[in-house]
Amino acid sequence: LYSKSGKNLLSQQREESYYNYCDIFNYILVGDFDTGESNPISLELPNQWLWDIIDEFIYQFQAFNQYRSRVFSQQHKSNMESEFGYLSESSAWNVMSVLNVLHSLVDVSNINEQLTVYNSGGDPTSVAGVYGSIPLYKNLGYFALIGLLR
Secondary structure, eight states: OHHHHGGGOOHHHHHHHHHHHHHHHHHHHHOOTTTOOOOOOOOOOOHHHHHHHHHHHHHHHHHHHHHHHHHHHTTTSGGGHHHHHHHHHOOTTOHHHHHHHHHHHHHHHTHHHHHHHHHTTSOGGGTOHHHHTSHHHHHHHHHHHHHHHO
């Protein structure tokens, strides 16, 4: 989306992108929506894809906030008034929701505990838990931890 349209994206497209990410992360974190039970999903993706998901999520968050800042600084221009109104009411790409997703991935994977045990010479699988022992969750947690540094 961003590679094809770049700065020409509409606010609505940026918001839809956010909700697509919400759907993906909700599926990964919650699992089966029908039963309401939180269970790990059975999905294997290449590590590069997992990194790209986290990296692009953070990139789009940054790009959205840069765009919103630019619109807010130019709100006095007549062609930006409708955009300003739309962005003022939008809850997409909220800092707290983005941080919540990243922290949820770190927490569910137990990656901090795994790294602590690994650094002390122990076996990280002993503290991985149900989710952290699955490569999808372990790697997403690790990449989310790196993403939080950004």
